[in-house]
Amino acid sequence: MVDPEAVYRQTTPRSRALHERAAMVMPGGTTRTTTYFHPYPLYIERGEGCRVWDVDGTERIDMLGNYTALILGHSHPKIVEAIRRQAARGTGFAAANPIEVELATLLCERVPSLEAVRFCNSGTEATMFAMRLARAFTGRPKIARIEGGYHGTHDYAEVSTHPVVSEAGPPEAPQAMADSMGTPDWALDQVIVLPFNNPDAAERIIRREKSQLAAVILEPIIGAGGVIPATIEFLQRLRDVTRELGILLIFDEVISLRVAPGGAQQLYDVTPDLTTLGKIIGGGLPVAAFGGRADVMEMLDPRREPNIAQGGTYNGNPLGMAAGLAAMTELTPDVYDDLNRKGARVCEQLTEVFASHHVPVQVNSAGSLLALHFTDKPVVDYRTMAAADKKQARDLFLGLVNHGVLMAPRAMGALSTPMGEDDIQQFVDAVEAVVAEQRRRWESREPNARASR
Ligand SMILES: Cc1ncc(COP(=O)(O)O)c(C=O)c1O
DSSP states (O other): OOOHHHHHHHHOHHHHHHHHHHTTTSGGGOSOGGGOOSSOOOOEEEEEBTEEEETTOOEEEESSHHHHTOTTOBSOHHHHHHHHHHHHHOSOOSSOOHHHHHHHHHHHHHSTTOSEEEEESSHHHHHHHHHHHHHHHHOOOEEEEETTOOOOSSTTTSBSSSOOGGGSOOTTSOOOOBSSTTOOHHHHHHEEEEOTTOHHHHHHHHHHTTTTEEEEEEOSEEOTTTOEEOOHHHHHHHHHHHHHHTOEEEEEOTTGGGGSTTHHHHHHTOOOSEEEEOGGGGTTSSOEEEEEOHHHHGGGOTTSSSOOOOOOTTTTOHHHHHHHHHHHHHOOHHHHHHHHHHHHHHHHHHHHHHHHTTOOOEEEEETTEEEEEOSSSOOOSHHHHHTSOHHHHHHHHHHHHHTTEEOOTTSEEEOOTTOOHHHHHHHHHHHHHHHHHHHHHHHHSOGGGOOOO
8 A cells, every 4th residue: 555655755855855954943844834744845846827846847737726826827927027027127116106006907807806906925914914903993802703714823813713612602603612722811702703604693693793703714615615605595694694783794715816806705795894815816926815895994094193003114016016017908708717627627526536436525616616525515605614523634636746747735726728628638647546546545544533723
């Protein structure tokens, strides 16, 4: 039987050596928890189109695109040119710049809820500012969020992203659980946790907390937490109840903006009060944004008193704005349609592969996003996702690395526009090869190897 870890160690000696050096100067030899995996992360040197090359010179198909950010692949010529041109003209000024006006206008034209927008540098900042804005606008302190959703790494965000199920209370009334050591106790009091895709339970909790609730934040399609689309009924109920109670509804579309020109809110035809964006809007550079209703956003207007200050040395920096504008200009409706068609097709192929090997898997998908969950039950929320076998997902991930494919360690991925039929077939063939290699190991494993996180 093939041990994927042994193969990985044999074929990545330079990554191992770099990691040994890196571990002397960075905890765990990395500066990003999400790029670390056991036994050591892959060190990538170069990317082009939908391919990346590691420091040992091994080529792989990139099925993750920097966690969904690189919808146009690596080193897209128009983005490279935009960055080159702007770098030669200056990378940042203590002043506004014309390109931020262009990108802001484009986003407001495309995303239904955006009457006004502000830029920042990461999705973490975008959700942090959107939540602060909601608290300031409503005069209420608390934020409700979805169990298993992801909104970045600030204190309000790191609650119940991946709780241990046995400690997290009943599914219809989840407890707020700290994701990280160091999360302050106040965050657990100020953050209310809602179950995903359970409109009655979510409404009950929102009504109970209504006098204290500033906002409900959610990903209309949970991304990093397993590509789990909301039902239209769930989104509509949240829209109705928040509107009735004067609570702001925030859609975190940092990932889901890639499913349609106007994001998931356009697909579902449900318009939130505020929206957070990131990933694709920077064309591969660190750009994020938050925006929405003009009467809420105007609290940031420095011409009025009082106002909310939103500093940030790199907010709207011309390099990121130039890359983002180049990327978003390339993303016409036809490009989305084509990419989403490819996404649907690849998910059909994957479903066939697992069925032919009799391995129970849920292929969750939305547009060009996909995630594989090793369970025989549909994955519709955090609890059903957490019941899936994480060890099998890790074997698949490492097996795919050995077979020339890079996905997220939780077997989540995203397509990019440079992927052609051959690239997609190569990905599907690699999945088939790994499943064929691993099936016997998986069958012989104890069922209680299933993790509960
Ligand atoms: C939905 C969502 N919100 C927020 C974030 C945080 O973004 P960043 O990593 O840029 O801080 C992410 C990152 O994956 C995300 O998926």
